Amino acid sequence: MIEQEALVQALKTVLDPELNVNVVDLGLVYSVKAGEDHADVEMTLTSPACPMGPEILRNAVAALEKVEGVAKANVKLVMSPPWTPERMSDDARDELGMF
Structure with a gap:
């Protein structure tokens, strides 16, 4: 069985360029x-x-398919609810200088 935490950790390797x-x-x-x-x-x-959307999605699929046991990664792009900066973690806020 694939562990969800392994999937989350794989996604943490995907950067917004x-x-x-x-x-x-x-x-x-x-x-x-x-x-x-x-x-x-x-x-x-x-x-x-x-403009980097297609690259981000490709990188997410590639990262997920490196996880042991994952033969296929299905990454669906959704726009609802819309993203807002409030969704960022404290680490991301610190990295971007947003306090």
């Missing part, structure tokens, strides 16, 4: 579910027009 902060701490990941041999993730972007 413009902000250089991982997608988990940015609050872009809305749900993470582990199946028998797959992972299902719903995530968003800081902006619907984010």
Whole structure:
């Protein structure tokens, strides 16, 4: 069985290239579910027009498929609810100088 925490840790390796902060701490990941041999993730972007969106999604799939037991990662882009800076972790706020 795939451990959900392993999936979250894998997603922490995926950076938003413009902000250089991982997608988990940015609050872009809305749900993470582990199946028998797959992972299902719903995530968003800081902006619907984010030019780095396709790269971020590809990197998320690649990171998840490196987790032991994951044969297929399904990453779904959602825009509801919209992302806001309030979703960021304290670590992300510190890294970006937002207090």
